[in-house]
Amino acid sequence: xxxxxxxxxxxxxxxxxxxxxxxxxxxxxxxxxxxxxxxxxxxxxxxxxxxxxxxxxxxxxxxxxxxxxxxxxxxxxxxxxxxxxxxxxxxxxxxxxxxxxxxxxxxxxxxxxxxxxxxxxxxxxxxxxxxxxxxxxxxxxxxxxxxxxxxxxxxxxxxxxxxxxxxxxxxxxxxxxxxxxxxxxxx
Amino acid sequence: xxxxxxxxxxxxxxxxxxxxxxxxxxxxxxxxxxxxxxxxxxxxxxxxxxxxxxxxxxxxxxxxxxxxxxxxxxxxxxxxxxxxxxxxxxxxxxxxxxxxxxxxxxxxxxxxxxxxxxxxxxxxxxxxxxxxxxxxxxxxxxxxxxxxxxxxxxxxxxxxxxxxxxxxxxxxxxxxxxxxxxxxxxxxxxxxxxxxxxxxxxxxxxxxxxxxxxxxxxxxxxxxxxxxxxxxxxxxxxxxxxxxxxxxxxxxxxxxxxxxxxxxxxxxxxxxxxxxxxxxxxxxxxxxxxxxxxxxxxxxxxxxxxxxxxxxxxxxxxxxxxxxxxxxxxxxxxxxxxxxxxxxxxxxxxxxxxxxxxxxxxxxxxxxxxxxxxxxxxxxxxxxxxxxxxxxxxxxxxxxxxxxxxxxxxxxxxxxxxxxxxxxxxxxxxxxxxxxxxxxxxxxxxxxxxxxxxxxxxxxxxxxxxxxxxxxxxxxxxxxxxxxxxxxxxxxxxxxxxxxxxxxxxxxxxxxxxxxxxxxxxxxxxxxxxxxxxxxxxxxxxxxxxxxxxxxxxxxxxxxxxxxxxxxxxxxxxxxxxxxxxxxxxxxxxxxxxxxxxxxxxxxxxxxxxxx
Numbered sequence: 001x002x003x004x005x006x007x008x009x010x011x012x013x014x015x016x017x018x019x020x021x022x023x024x025x026x027x028x029x030x031x032x033x034x035x036x037x038x039x040x041x042x043x044x045x046x047x048x049x050x051x052x053x054x055x056x057x058x059x060x061x062x063x064x065x066x067x068x069x070x071x072x073x074x075x076x077x078x079x080x081x082x083x084x085x086x087x088x089x090x091x092x093x094x095x096x097x098x099x100x101x102x103x104x105x106x107x108x109x110x111x112x113x114x115x116x117x118x119x120x121x122x123x124x125x126x127x128x129x130x131x132x133x134x135x136x137x138x139x140x141x142x143x144x145x146x147x148x149x150x151x152x153x154x155x156x157x158x159x160x161x162x163x164x165x166x167x168x169x170x171x172x173x174x175x176x177x178x179x180x181x182x183x184x185x186x187x
Numbered sequence: 188x189x190x191x192x193x194x195x196x197x198x199x200x201x202x203x204x205x206x207x208x209x210x211x212x213x214x215x216x217x218x219x220x221x222x223x224x225x226x227x228x229x230x231x232x233x234x235x236x237x238x239x240x241x242x243x244x245x246x247x248x249x250x251x252x253x254x255x256x257x258x259x260x261x262x263x264x265x266x267x268x269x270x271x272x273x274x275x276x277x278x279x280x281x282x283x284x285x286x287x288x289x290x291x292x293x294x295x296x297x298x299x300x301x302x303x304x305x306x307x308x309x310x311x312x313x314x315x316x317x318x319x320x321x322x323x324x325x326x327x328x329x330x331x332x333x334x335x336x337x338x339x340x341x342x343x344x345x346x347x348x349x350x351x352x353x354x355x356x357x358x359x360x361x362x363x364x365x366x367x368x369x370x371x372x373x374x375x376x377x378x379x380x381x382x383x384x385x386x387x388x389x390x391x392x393x394x395x396x397x398x399x400x401x402x403x404x405x406x407x408x409x410x411x412x413x414x415x416x417x418x419x420x421x422x423x424x425x426x427x428x429x430x431x432x433x434x435x436x437x438x439x440x441x442x443x444x445x446x447x448x449x450x451x452x453x454x455x456x457x458x459x460x461x462x463x464x465x466x467x468x469x470x471x472x473x474x475x476x477x478x479x480x481x482x483x484x485x486x487x488x489x490x491x492x493x494x495x496x497x498x499x500x501x502x503x504x505x506x507x508x509x510x511x512x513x514x515x516x517x518x519x520x521x522x523x524x525x526x527x528x529x530x531x532x533x534x535x536x537x538x539x540x541x542x543x544x545x546x547x548x549x550x551x552x553x554x555x556x557x558x559x560x561x562x563x564x565x566x567x568x569x570x571x572x573x574x575x576x577x578x579x580x581x582x583x584x585x586x587x588x589x590x591x592x593x594x595x596x597x598x599x600x601x602x603x604x605x606x607x608x609x610x611x612x613x614x615x616x617x618x619x620x621x622x623x624x625x626x627x628x629x630x631x632x633x634x635x636x637x638x639x640x641x642x643x644x645x646x647x648x649x650x651x652x653x654x655x656x657x658x659x660x661x662x663x664x665x666x667x668x669x670x671x672x673x674x675x676x677x678x679x680x681x682x683x684x685x686x687x688x689x690x691x692x693x694x695x696x697x698x699x700x701x702x703x704x705x706x707x708x709x710x711x712x713x714x715x716x717x718x719x720x721x722x723x724x725x726x727x728x729x730x731x732x733x734x735x736x737x738x739x740x741x742x743x744x745x746x747x748x749x750x751x752x753x754x755x756x757x758x759x760x761x762x763x764x765x766x767x768x769x770x771x772x773x774x775x776x777x778x779x780x781x782x783x784x785x786x787x788x789x790x791x792x793x794x795x796x797x798x799x
Contacts, residue, residue: 065779068772069789075765107778136779136787142770149716149765 004034005054005172008078009041012067013094013141014060017158018085019043022057024161032165035172040077049077055171056080058150059158060087062142063094066135075148080171083144084164086157095141107139152177155184195220196228200235207236208558210246210540211523214253223257249542249688251305251524252481259294259301261339264318268307268443269678270601270664274314275327282329286336299340306526306682307443308482311601311664312369312608323364323485324349356453361489368450369608372624374595375579375587376571377455377611386577390465391508395425398469402573405581406593411437411529411566412636412660413735414592417573420563423553424470427561432472434463434515435557435564437534439480441526442637443682444662447597448567450609452479452486455571456493460517462570464507465577467515470563475517478534481524490519526686530734531564532556533688544688545734568597568661588614592653600625602634602665614653621663622648629667632751637662638679639739641746642672672754676743677705683740694737697728701744712769714760718748 011019019042025032039053040046056078062068075081086092100106100113115121115128144150154167154177163183170177199216203209213232217224224232224247233240247253265271265279284290287300294301310316313325317332322345324335331348338346350363357366370377390398402418409415424432436459440448451459463475479487494517497503507513520538528534528543535557537543556562565573572594576584585593592614601607604627612621622630634642635652636659643650643657650657666675680702689695704721707713725741732738748755760768772790780786786794 065772065776065787065789068775072766081765105778105782108782111782130783130785132785132788135789136776136783136785138775139778140775142775145767147767147770149762149767 005036006039006051007036007041007055007057007168008039008049008053008074009043009057010059010070010074011042012058012060012071012088012144013063014085014087014092016042016059018057018059018088018164021156021158021161022164025165026161028161028165032168032172036168049073053078054080055168056082058083058088058144059085061091061094061144062138062147063097064135064137068138068142068147071144071147080151081148082152082154082167082171083150084154084156084159084167086155088144089153089155091141091143092157095143098140101140107137156186159184192221192225192228193231196231197235200232205235205237206540207238208540210236210238210243211250211520211537214247214250215521215523218253218258221257222260222262223255224253225255225257246540246542249525249544250481250522253523257294257298257301258303259299260343261300261319263300263302264305264308265291265302266306266308266310266314266316266318267304268311268314269675270307270311270444271315272678273602273670275329276315278329279315279317279327279332282332282336286333300336305482305524306685307441307445309440309446309449309480310366311444311599312446313367314601318482319345321484321487322350323366323482325366356489359489361492362453362485364485366453367608368454370450370454370611371600371606371608372610372612374611374613375575375584376451376458376568376595376597377609386574387461387464387502388508390468390577391510391513393468395469395471398465398577399425401576401581402469405572405576405584406591407569407572407576407584408592408654409565410568410572410596410660412442412639412658414654414658417565417569420553420565421466421469423551424472424561424563427554429561431474431560432467432470433474433476433557433560433562434467434470434472435475435531435534435538435562436463436477436517436567436570437529437531437564438483438567439478439522439526439529439534440483440567441480441529441686442639442660442662443679444599444601444634444637444664445660446599446601447609447661449483449486451567451571451597452483452490456490457497458571458574459567460493460497460503460570462565462573463517464503464515465573466563466565466570468507468513470561472561472563473514473516474557474560475515476538476557477517477519478522478528478538479519480522480528484521487519487521494519525688526682527688527734527736530736533734534564535562542688544690545736547733566660589651589653589655591655596652596659597661598652598659598663599661600663600665603627603629603667603670604665612652615651617649617651618643618657619648621652622665625663625665627665627667629669630665631668631670632666632672632675634662634664634666634675635659637664638682638743639735640742642675642743642750643746644750647750672747672751673705673709673758676747677702677709679743680705680740683736687736687740691731691733691737693728693731694733694740697724697732697737698740700724701728701741705744707769708755708758710769711758712760713755713758714762714768716762718755718759722748 038044056074097110103109167177199213233243291304310325316325353364354367357364407417505514525543528537530545532546533543552562598610604625606625684698687694
């Protein structure tokens, strides 16, 4: 039997919607599993790489140091790294905080807005979360390709289950993922 | 707003008959009197002209020389073209900071001076240059600038050392500059000595068909850069059956490094007007407009005087040259600082008092242009050529130059050479020949045709300047071997970022991305994939932009990638284990460390987790 490709996935600053879309492959997931086996992935709950992988899928961009750390681990451990979804490619919703870039202290302003100043926030102690276990935030949100080299970017919010199926089947058989126009057009 | 400001607005609107199509002129008058066009003025103008306020705001905010906040009584605009930057710009900036205590974008506390930067003002042959209100000066030194500022403070006038002593007509009392013409070589356009008006006289006796046929035989192509056959443009307009037609002269010479139109308008304005009149005769137009860039405002009184003179001599107005039914007159439309208005459809919109945004074609201006009338727009130099063709004859004109590029061409030569200025040569001379003429001993790169043209290196110096090979509107900027090519490219891309009208996304956003990537490469953080990115993005911008600006703006990058690959290669980093060299995790974490009062467990090696 042919050796299966190893697949790792991670969700960084995203909403897990792209991972949900993986499940949208429905029963075709079984077909995919004939060609690939999961390594590190939220679907498997492995927290680290068990061995080198052929394919890495990244959902979400980088908003904190942990995202950067995970993304770099993926780059080091995966032959082909694929950014899936708008957040990984362009920053998505989280990147909206980059719009505060003209302030003197944009990160402080962002946190103040989120936890204190927003009209519908009830935060009597004006407490901004700062537990030592929380990873430090980056000065702004970075897209995956700003931090490491990305081999393929698959647009969509999220990319559909059909699209992800094609991506995985193509990569599992050593081909370049290609799509019909309709599959990556979102109106 | 106090009453006097409001009065100025009323006067301005009344002077132009409350005509919304003359909005540019109204805004100019308000800007001149109030030194700004503020929110109240916008409301008043909207009411007086019947335009929606947002439209007035849209126009006022589009142009560089209208300001929402007051400018100084002396509004200084320092030219920050790359040539000026390499020839004393910083010294002038230091003097301004020292004498006035302000930086660009600021105004002195007493409201006397404001300082701003502005793109090329057409003085690359005598840098560095600046504008003060309607005055212009080149070849400035720190000492000259200090004296100018002192004169302005003392007498509220720039002083005679600034306004007198110009070469040729530059010294005319109506022009009042100390500028030089720097005409280095004359040919068919500049050389024929005293103008005989014989071109117009000859043409007035011809029918439209005969004029068009003569122009076709001459092989004349437009001198603005695109090189469209002039007779075809005129012919299309001629064939339209409408009540009236329009001839527009494009004197919005905004391409950095170009200044030949400045010299033509100074020394040969009658030749320009003559050419326009002949074009009007060919198409049947009765309306003419000279669209003069705001930077050349100092020529306005002179040009108006020449127009008045021509009217008095029967060369404009009714029955020109005594020919029944040959009626044509010209008005001057002053621009307000927008490079994009050099694009003909944007220019027409600007003449109609709108934002200088290009329109989609078709319809072409020759079919439907200014106020819906068939309109031919040509470059200043093109009109000079038309006039000369009817003086020397189409055959003699066609004998000059090359088969596809007939006649002579004016080159605006500037940068690192000992003889910058205007050179008129028949088309077809090589870059090297022109470099020899202007005594550029150490030329390493030449910008041919300005930022929207090409940047070529030594390997290309044997190429010929003509439409068959290196097409150019005339800019020829020389850079010697000490100049940093990437800084030049960066300056040009910045120029396009500033001058994009913002209508279409590929141009508005794409050029910003090009600039960001250039900065990354210049900072030494680029790698080979960034070059691929630049090429792909450049192709997208060229392919999908709406007008000529976006079709040409990536050229500084594309031509230097082709002609100076080693300059880029020297700065590119080798890929490092897949990480992007442009990303600095330590810098990205600095702010959060400071806010959280703790270090990073991942990226601070000695940090153990306590709050510091």
